[in-house]
Amino acid sequence: MARAKTEIAMNATSQSGRAWHAVVVTLFPEMFPGPLGVSLSGRALDAGIWRLDPVNIRDFATDRHHTVDDEPFGGGPGMVMRPDIVDSALHSAANLVNGVAPIIYLSPRGRPLDQKRVRDLADGPGAVLLCGRYEGIDQRVLDAWDVEEISLGDFILSGGETAALALLDAVVRLLPGVIGAAESLAEESFEQGLLEYPHYTRPAIWRDRQGGENTVPEILSSGHHGKVAAWRREQAEEITRVRRPDLWAKHTTRHAAKGRARK
Numbered sequence: 001m002a003r004a005k006t007e008i009a010m011n012a013t014s015q016s017g018r019a020w021h022a023v024v025v026t027l028f029p030e031m032f033p034g035p036l037g038v039s040l041s042g043r044a045l046d047a048g049i050w051r052l053d054p055v056n057i058r059d060f061a062t063d064r065h066h067t068v069d070d071e072p073f074g075g076g077p078g079m080v081m082r083p084d085i086v087d088s089a090l091h092s093a094a095n096l097v098n099g100v101a102p103i104i105y106l107s108p109r110g111r112p113l114d115q116k117r118v119r120d121l122a123d124g125p126g127a128v129l130l131c132g133r134y135e136g137i138d139q140r141v142l143d144a145w146d147v148e149e150i151s152l153g154d155f156i157l158s159g160g161e162t163a164a165l166a167l168l169d170a171v172v173r174l175l176p177g178v179i180g181a182a183e184s185l186a187e188e189s190f191e192q193g194l195l196e197y198p199h200y201t202r203p204a205i206w207r208d209r210q211g212g213e214n215t216v217p218e219i220l221s222s223g224h225h226g227k228v229a230a231w232r233r234e235q236a237e238e239i240t241r242v243r244r245p246d247l248w249a250k251h252t253t254r255h256a257a258k259g260r261a262r263k
Contacts, residue, residue, distance in 0.1 A: 020050040020175050021101065021126030023093040024164055025086075027068065027133050029054035031161045040179065041172045049177050051126075052168075053096055057081070060088035069134050078135035086130070086141045093128045101126040103147050105137065106160035106167070110149030113167060117150070121167075122174035129167065131160030193251045195244060197235040 024032055032054045033045060044050055058066045062085075069079035090103065104127055111117075121127055130137070130147060142149075152163045173179055200216045207213055219231045241248045 018125070019048050020122070020124075020172070021053070021097050022050065022168055022171075023053045023055060023096050023101070023126070023128045024131065024161075024168075025055045025057060025089050025093050025128060026131040026159075026161055026164070027057050028131075028159070028161055029056045031165070034165055036165060036168055036172070041169060044172055044175065044178045047177070049175050050172055053093075055089055055093045055096070057085060057089045060085050060092070072135060076135075080135050081132060081137045083138035083141035083144075086137055087144065090128070090130065090141070090145055097126050097128060101128055103128040103130060103145055104167075105130040105132065105142060105147045105149045106152070106163035107132065107136070107149045108151050108154070108156055110151040113150050113152055113170075115170075118167075118170045119174060122171045127167075127171070129160070129164040131164050133159045192236070193247065193254060194236040194240045195247070197232040197239070 026032070033042070033052055036042065036052070037045065041050075045052060057068055061068050067082075068085050069081050072078070072080045094101075094103070101124065102121070106129060150163075150167070152166060157163060200220060204216050204221070205213055206215075217231070219227055222228065237248075237251075240251065
């Protein structure tokens with residue numbers, strides 16, 4: 001096992017030059033690596049394919065109570081994280097990545113995270129992830145650092161840490177050496193602008209709890225790779241059309257543009 005980890009790390013290093021470096025700026029560093037410490041991401045972390053450094057924002061507080069927030073100007077509920085303290089934490093985080101990684105603030109008002117941005121991050125040197133709490137972070141420090149705001153979706157979490165874990169999981173699995181079969185990544189949802197086709201495995205006939213017999217689509221047992229690929233493509237297109245009309249509209253528009261370009 002130790003030898004396998006060493007070989008994985010050497011392969012990843014030879015392809016990328018150095019480990020992909022994540023720095024998480026947070027009030028709760030104990031949340032990391034959390035679930036990222038197990039399975040594929042955990043093995044990759046142990047192997048040195050990627051590196052994780054939490055930075056505790058509270059370490060940069062200047063009073064004996066380690067206060068990091070204050071009341072919002074203009075009134076209103078809740079508290080806002082102070083710009084001077086967040087700024088100091090970001091300086092420390094930026095130094096860890098030599099100032100070359102993007103700084104991302106996980107925020108519900110950010111641009112929705114998509115697979116293209118995940119791929120771009122995986123192709124880079126790493127990322128600094130800023131996790132907010134309370135009512136958010138003072139806008140002035142976000143502007144000063146030209147922070148990129150990213151959202152996981154139209155819902156609210158207690159803080160940015162859970163979103164940071166999800167983003168890191170999405171990125172780490174794309175790093176060279178983390179997943180063995182590269183072709184499996186190419187066929188996943190969103191990689192081709194479509195949702196993924198359905199999967200089936202043994203037994204070929206499965207009896208459900210109501211006693212009904214459920215069989216695998218016959219085409220998948222035909223051994224005809226071309227027909228299997230065509231069936232999977234049809235399924236992916238139909239699922240995308242029904243479940244995600246927004247993605248389907250983008251997909252059809254993109255293909256129509258490619259068709260015009262070929263004429």
